[in-house]
Amino acid sequence: MRLPLSLFLIGLIGCGVVAKVPPLRWGAVGHSLVASVAQSFLNTSALDAVTWLLPESNGSMAAVASWADHVRDNYTWSGQLHYINTPDWVCNYSYGRDCIWGGVLGFCVDGAIKNYTLRLLDPSLPFFQLNEALKFLIHFLGDIHQPLHCGFTSDEGGNTLKGKFNGKELNLHSLWDSYMIYERLDNDFSGDQALYLNYFVSQIEGSWNNLATGWMTCNSPTPMFDCSTEWGTESITAACQYSYVEADGITHVPNDFVLGDDYYQRNIPVIEYQIAKAGVRLAQILNAIFPTPA
Numbered sequence: 001m002r003l004p005l006s007l008f009l010i011g012l013i014g015c016g017v018v019a020k021v022p023p024l025r026w027g028a029v030g031h032s033l034v035a036s037v038a039q040s041f042l043n044t045s046a047l048d049a050v051t052w053l054l055p056e057s058n059g060s061m062a063a064v065a066s067w068a069d070h071v072r073d074n075y076t077w078s079g080q081l082h083y084i085n086t087p088d089w090v091c092n093y094s095y096g097r098d099c100i101w102g103g104v105l106g107f108c109v110d111g112a113i114k115n116y117t118l119r120l121l122d123p124s125l126p127f128f129q130l131n132e133a134l135k136f137l138i139h140f141l142g143d144i145h146q147p148l149h150c151g152f153t154s155d156e157g158g159n160t161l162k163g164k165f166n167g168k169e170l171n172l173h174s175l176w177d178s179y180m181i182y183e184r185l186d187n188d189f190s191g192d193q194a195l196y197l198n199y200f201v202s203q204i205e206g207s208w209n210n211l212a213t214g215w216m217t218c219n220s221p222t223p224m225f226d227c228s229t230e231w232g233t234e235s236i237t238a239a240c241q242y243s244y245v246e247a248d249g250i251t252h253v254p255n256d257f258v259l260g261d262d263y264y265q266r267n268i269p270v271i272e273y274q275i276a277k278a279g280v281r282l283a284q285i286l287n288a289i290f291p292t293p294a
Contacts, residue, residue, distance in 0.1 A: 027178030028066045029185065029193060030275060034142040035061035036197045037204070037279025038286070046283075046290040053127075053134050061138050068139035081112040081136075082143050084232050085153040091240040093150060093232040109144045112136065113228040120289050138282065144228060145278035147243045147270070148176045150235035158243065163257030166264075172253060176243055176271065184268050200276055208276060215277045216284050231281070235274070242270050 039061045042050065051059030072079055080101045086093055093110075101107035106114065119125060119133040143149045151157030151173070158172030165175050166183075189195040204212050220226035244253050247262035 027181060029181050030146065030177065030271075031065035031069075031139060031142045032062040032193065033181075033197060033200065033275050034145070034278040034282065035065040035138050037200050037276060038138070038141075038282035040197075040201050041204075041280065041283035041287075043287045043290070043292045045292045046286040049290040050134070050286065053131050064135045065138050065142065067135045078136075080107050081140065082109055083149040083151075083157055084108045084110060084144075084236070085157065086150065086236050088152040088154050089240065091236060093229070093236045095229050095232075098232075108232075109140050109149060110228045110232045112140050113144060114226075116140065117285060117289070137285070141278045141282040141285075142275075144231050145235060145274040146176060147235045147239035147274065148173045150232050151239050151243070161253060161255055161257065163253075163255065163259065165259045166261070172243065172257070175259070176267075180264055180268055180271055183264055184272075200272070200279070204276055204280060208273075211273075212276070212280050215280050227281070231277075234277075238270055238274070242267050 039047070039050070047059070050061060054060065054064055057063035068078065068082070072082075084093060084098050086098050095110060096105070099106055099108035099111050105111070116133040116137040120130060120137065125133070148158040155161045155172075158176065161172040162169070163172070164170075165179060168179065170179060185191055185193065185196055189199070218227035218230045220230075241249075245251060246253055246257075246259070247266050249266075253259070
Protein backbone atom coordinates (compact mmCIF):
# COMPACT_ATOMS: atom_id res chain seq x y z
CA MET A 1 0.00 0.00 0.00
CA ARG A 2 1.45 3.33 -1.09
CA LEU A 3 1.31 6.60 0.81
CA PRO A 4 -1.73 8.72 -0.16
CA LEU A 5 -1.30 10.39 -3.54
CA SER A 6 -2.28 13.73 -2.00
CA LEU A 7 1.16 13.85 -0.38
CA PHE A 8 3.58 15.88 -2.46
CA LEU A 9 7.18 16.99 -2.42
CA ILE A 10 8.42 20.48 -1.82
CA GLY A 11 12.09 19.50 -2.19
CA LEU A 12 14.54 21.75 -0.42
CA ILE A 13 12.96 25.15 -1.08
CA GLY A 14 13.60 27.33 1.95
CA CYS A 15 14.96 24.48 4.04
CA GLY A 16 18.22 26.20 4.90
CA VAL A 17 20.17 23.03 4.14
CA VAL A 18 23.91 23.09 4.68
CA ALA A 19 26.52 20.55 3.69
CA LYS A 20 28.05 19.91 7.11
CA VAL A 21 26.93 20.94 10.56
CA PRO A 22 28.92 20.78 13.80
CA PRO A 23 27.73 18.36 16.53
CA LEU A 24 24.59 19.47 18.36
CA ARG A 25 22.64 16.88 20.36
CA TRP A 26 20.50 14.61 17.90
CA GLY A 27 22.57 16.57 15.81
CA ALA A 28 21.34 19.45 13.79
CA VAL A 29 21.68 17.17 10.74
CA GLY A 30 19.37 14.52 12.22
CA HIS A 31 16.76 17.08 13.26
CA SER A 32 16.98 18.86 9.92
CA LEU A 33 16.46 15.58 8.06
CA VAL A 34 13.43 14.67 10.16
CA ALA A 35 11.88 18.09 9.52
CA SER A 36 12.69 18.04 5.80
CA VAL A 37 11.27 14.54 5.35
CA ALA A 38 8.08 15.64 7.13
CA GLN A 39 7.76 18.80 5.07
CA SER A 40 8.09 16.72 1.90
CA PHE A 41 4.86 14.94 2.80
CA LEU A 42 2.61 17.76 4.05
CA ASN A 43 -0.77 18.34 2.46
CA THR A 44 -1.49 21.80 1.09
CA SER A 45 -3.38 22.96 4.18
CA ALA A 46 -0.64 21.82 6.54
CA LEU A 47 2.01 23.43 4.36
CA ASP A 48 0.07 26.72 4.37
CA ALA A 49 -0.31 26.52 8.16
CA VAL A 50 3.40 25.83 8.66
CA THR A 51 4.31 28.74 6.37
CA TRP A 52 2.05 31.04 8.41
CA LEU A 53 3.30 29.76 11.78
CA LEU A 54 7.02 29.98 10.94
CA PRO A 55 7.53 33.45 9.43
CA GLU A 56 11.05 33.64 10.86
CA SER A 57 12.15 30.80 8.55
CA ASN A 58 9.82 31.46 5.61
CA GLY A 59 7.98 28.28 6.54
CA SER A 60 11.06 26.03 6.63
CA MET A 61 10.68 23.38 9.31
CA ALA A 62 14.31 22.31 8.90
CA ALA A 63 15.55 25.80 9.72
CA VAL A 64 13.85 25.72 13.14
CA ALA A 65 14.31 22.02 13.88
CA SER A 66 17.04 22.62 16.47
CA TRP A 67 15.43 25.71 18.02
CA ALA A 68 14.37 23.74 21.10
CA ASP A 69 18.02 22.90 21.78
CA HIS A 70 19.14 26.50 21.32
CA VAL A 71 16.66 27.82 23.94
CA ARG A 72 17.41 25.25 26.65
CA ASP A 73 19.58 27.67 28.62
CA ASN A 74 16.76 30.23 28.76
CA TYR A 75 13.87 27.74 28.98
CA THR A 76 15.52 25.74 31.74
CA TRP A 77 12.25 23.91 32.51
CA SER A 78 12.35 22.37 29.03
CA GLY A 79 15.50 20.29 29.52
CA GLN A 80 13.68 17.23 30.87
CA LEU A 81 11.29 17.31 27.91
CA HIS A 82 13.92 16.09 25.44
CA TYR A 83 14.19 12.52 26.68
CA ILE A 84 12.87 9.54 28.62
CA ASN A 85 15.02 7.65 31.12
CA THR A 86 14.09 4.05 31.92
CA PRO A 87 15.45 1.51 34.40
CA ASP A 88 18.55 -0.24 33.06
CA TRP A 89 17.87 -3.28 30.89
CA VAL A 90 14.17 -3.34 31.67
CA CYS A 91 13.83 -2.51 27.97
CA ASN A 92 10.31 -1.15 28.09
CA TYR A 93 8.78 2.27 28.63
CA SER A 94 6.00 3.01 31.09
CA TYR A 95 4.39 6.45 30.99
CA GLY A 96 3.47 6.35 34.68
CA ARG A 97 6.91 5.12 35.78
CA ASP A 98 9.25 6.95 33.39
CA CYS A 99 7.48 10.13 32.24
CA ILE A 100 7.59 12.00 35.51
CA TRP A 101 9.87 14.68 36.92
CA GLY A 102 9.58 16.60 40.17
CA GLY A 103 6.34 14.75 40.85
CA VAL A 104 4.79 16.03 37.61
CA LEU A 105 3.39 13.30 35.34
CA GLY A 106 3.97 13.82 31.64
CA PHE A 107 7.27 15.63 32.06
CA CYS A 108 9.25 13.83 29.34
CA VAL A 109 9.46 13.84 25.55
CA ASP A 110 6.33 11.67 25.23
CA GLY A 111 4.32 14.03 27.42
CA ALA A 112 5.76 17.02 25.57
CA ILE A 113 4.57 15.67 22.21
CA LYS A 114 1.08 15.18 23.61
CA ASN A 115 1.08 18.68 25.13
CA TYR A 116 2.30 20.59 22.09
CA THR A 117 -0.01 18.67 19.78
CA LEU A 118 -2.96 19.77 21.92
CA ARG A 119 -1.69 23.34 21.92
CA LEU A 120 -1.50 23.40 18.13
CA LEU A 121 -5.14 22.33 18.09
CA ASP A 122 -6.17 25.33 20.24
CA PRO A 123 -6.91 28.36 18.03
CA SER A 124 -7.50 30.53 21.09
CA LEU A 125 -3.77 30.58 21.91
CA PRO A 126 -1.80 33.68 20.88
CA PHE A 127 0.37 33.39 17.78
CA PHE A 128 3.70 33.21 19.61
CA GLN A 129 2.52 30.21 21.63
CA LEU A 130 1.37 28.39 18.49
CA ASN A 131 4.70 29.24 16.87
CA GLU A 132 6.62 27.77 19.81
CA ALA A 133 4.32 24.73 20.00
CA LEU A 134 5.11 23.88 16.39
CA LYS A 135 8.86 24.33 16.89
CA PHE A 136 8.82 22.15 20.00
CA LEU A 137 6.75 19.48 18.22
CA ILE A 138 9.13 19.38 15.24
CA HIS A 139 12.08 18.92 17.57
CA PHE A 140 10.55 16.42 19.95
CA LEU A 141 9.42 14.10 17.13
CA GLY A 142 13.09 13.83 16.29
CA ASP A 143 14.14 13.31 19.89
CA ILE A 144 11.73 10.50 20.71
CA HIS A 145 12.95 8.52 17.69
CA GLN A 146 16.63 8.71 18.70
CA PRO A 147 16.96 5.46 20.69
CA LEU A 148 19.27 6.96 23.33
CA HIS A 149 16.78 9.74 24.04
CA CYS A 150 14.87 6.81 25.55
CA GLY A 151 17.88 5.26 27.25
CA PHE A 152 18.94 4.10 30.69
CA THR A 153 18.76 6.23 33.80
CA SER A 154 22.18 5.22 35.16
CA ASP A 155 24.15 6.46 32.13
CA GLU A 156 21.77 9.31 31.20
CA GLY A 157 20.93 7.84 27.82
CA GLY A 158 24.51 6.93 27.01
CA ASN A 159 25.91 10.34 27.93
CA THR A 160 28.20 8.99 30.64
CA LEU A 161 29.34 5.97 28.60
CA LYS A 162 32.58 7.18 27.03
CA GLY A 163 35.03 5.62 24.64
CA LYS A 164 36.23 5.71 21.04
CA PHE A 165 34.54 5.32 17.68
CA ASN A 166 36.97 4.88 14.79
CA GLY A 167 39.61 6.49 17.00
CA LYS A 168 37.52 9.54 17.97
CA GLU A 169 36.81 10.11 21.65
CA LEU A 170 33.13 10.66 22.39
CA ASN A 171 30.24 9.34 24.41
CA LEU A 172 27.72 6.77 23.21
CA HIS A 173 24.90 9.30 23.06
CA SER A 174 26.75 11.63 20.70
CA LEU A 175 27.69 8.67 18.51
CA TRP A 176 23.98 8.07 17.91
CA ASP A 177 23.04 11.74 17.90
CA SER A 178 25.56 12.79 15.30
CA TYR A 179 28.67 10.89 14.42
CA MET A 180 27.25 7.84 12.67
CA ILE A 181 25.06 10.21 10.65
CA TYR A 182 28.15 12.24 9.70
CA GLU A 183 29.94 9.04 8.71
CA ARG A 184 27.10 8.05 6.39
CA LEU A 185 26.74 11.57 5.00
CA ASP A 186 30.44 11.94 4.23
CA ASN A 187 31.07 8.41 2.98
CA ASP A 188 28.05 8.00 0.71
CA PHE A 189 26.66 11.46 -0.07
CA SER A 190 29.83 13.59 -0.32
CA GLY A 191 28.71 15.55 2.75
CA ASP A 192 25.70 16.86 0.79
CA GLN A 193 22.60 16.91 2.98
CA ALA A 194 20.36 17.61 -0.02
CA LEU A 195 21.40 14.33 -1.61
CA TYR A 196 20.83 12.52 1.67
CA LEU A 197 17.34 13.98 1.96
CA ASN A 198 16.55 12.90 -1.59
CA TYR A 199 17.62 9.39 -0.61
CA PHE A 200 15.18 9.35 2.31
CA VAL A 201 12.27 10.63 0.25
CA SER A 202 12.92 8.17 -2.60
CA GLN A 203 13.19 5.27 -0.15
CA ILE A 204 9.93 6.23 1.59
CA GLU A 205 8.17 6.47 -1.76
CA GLY A 206 9.83 3.30 -3.00
CA SER A 207 11.24 0.31 -1.16
CA TRP A 208 10.19 1.56 2.30
CA ASN A 209 6.64 2.38 1.23
CA ASN A 210 4.94 -0.54 2.90
CA LEU A 211 6.97 0.08 6.03
CA ALA A 212 5.97 3.75 5.98
CA THR A 213 2.30 2.80 5.86
CA GLY A 214 2.85 0.71 8.98
CA TRP A 215 4.72 3.55 10.68
CA MET A 216 1.54 5.63 10.46
CA THR A 217 -0.53 3.17 12.49
CA CYS A 218 -0.72 2.62 16.24
CA ASN A 219 -3.17 1.38 18.85
CA SER A 220 -4.53 4.88 19.47
CA PRO A 221 -7.66 5.92 17.54
CA THR A 222 -5.85 9.10 16.52
CA PRO A 223 -2.20 9.63 15.55
CA MET A 224 -2.21 12.91 17.45
CA PHE A 225 -2.26 11.58 20.99
CA ASP A 226 -1.27 8.18 22.42
CA CYS A 227 0.96 7.07 19.54
CA SER A 228 3.97 8.78 21.10
CA THR A 229 3.87 6.33 23.99
CA GLU A 230 4.34 3.52 21.48
CA TRP A 231 7.19 5.44 19.86
CA GLY A 232 8.95 5.65 23.21
CA THR A 233 8.62 1.88 23.56
CA GLU A 234 10.05 1.42 20.06
CA SER A 235 13.05 3.54 20.92
CA ILE A 236 13.98 1.89 24.20
CA THR A 237 13.59 -1.49 22.47
CA ALA A 238 16.01 -0.33 19.76
CA ALA A 239 18.39 1.02 22.40
CA CYS A 240 18.50 -2.37 24.13
CA GLN A 241 18.87 -4.34 20.90
CA TYR A 242 21.32 -2.06 19.11
CA SER A 243 22.68 1.02 20.91
CA TYR A 244 23.79 -0.68 24.10
CA VAL A 245 25.28 -3.82 22.53
CA GLU A 246 28.36 -4.30 20.40
CA ALA A 247 28.33 -5.53 16.82
CA ASP A 248 27.92 -9.16 17.93
CA GLY A 249 24.44 -8.23 19.20
CA ILE A 250 25.22 -9.70 22.63
CA THR A 251 28.08 -7.95 24.43
CA HIS A 252 27.04 -4.89 26.42
CA VAL A 253 28.84 -1.70 25.44
CA PRO A 254 31.11 -0.89 28.41
CA ASN A 255 32.55 2.38 29.61
CA ASP A 256 35.83 2.99 27.76
CA PHE A 257 34.31 1.27 24.73
CA VAL A 258 36.15 0.89 21.44
CA LEU A 259 33.70 0.71 18.53
CA GLY A 260 34.33 0.73 14.82
CA ASP A 261 32.99 -0.06 11.38
CA ASP A 262 31.24 -3.28 12.36
CA TYR A 263 29.16 -1.37 14.94
CA TYR A 264 28.45 1.36 12.39
CA GLN A 265 27.38 -1.08 9.67
CA ARG A 266 24.98 -2.83 12.04
CA ASN A 267 23.39 0.37 13.31
CA ILE A 268 23.25 2.97 10.54
CA PRO A 269 20.15 1.26 9.01
CA VAL A 270 18.46 1.55 12.43
CA ILE A 271 19.26 5.27 12.59
CA GLU A 272 17.94 5.82 9.07
CA TYR A 273 14.70 4.01 9.78
CA GLN A 274 14.23 6.10 12.91
CA ILE A 275 14.78 9.36 11.01
CA ALA A 276 12.33 8.25 8.33
CA LYS A 277 9.76 7.16 10.92
CA ALA A 278 10.00 10.49 12.70
CA GLY A 279 9.52 12.44 9.47
CA VAL A 280 6.57 10.37 8.27
CA ARG A 281 4.88 10.54 11.65
CA LEU A 282 5.45 14.29 12.04
CA ALA A 283 3.85 14.83 8.64
CA GLN A 284 0.94 12.63 9.66
CA ILE A 285 0.32 14.65 12.83
CA LEU A 286 0.46 17.99 11.03
CA ASN A 287 -1.76 16.73 8.21
CA ALA A 288 -4.30 15.62 10.84
CA ILE A 289 -4.15 18.96 12.69
CA PHE A 290 -4.47 20.94 9.43
CA PRO A 291 -6.54 18.72 7.12
CA THR A 292 -7.26 19.55 3.51
CA PRO A 293 -10.88 20.80 3.25
CA ALA A 294 -13.27 18.23 1.82
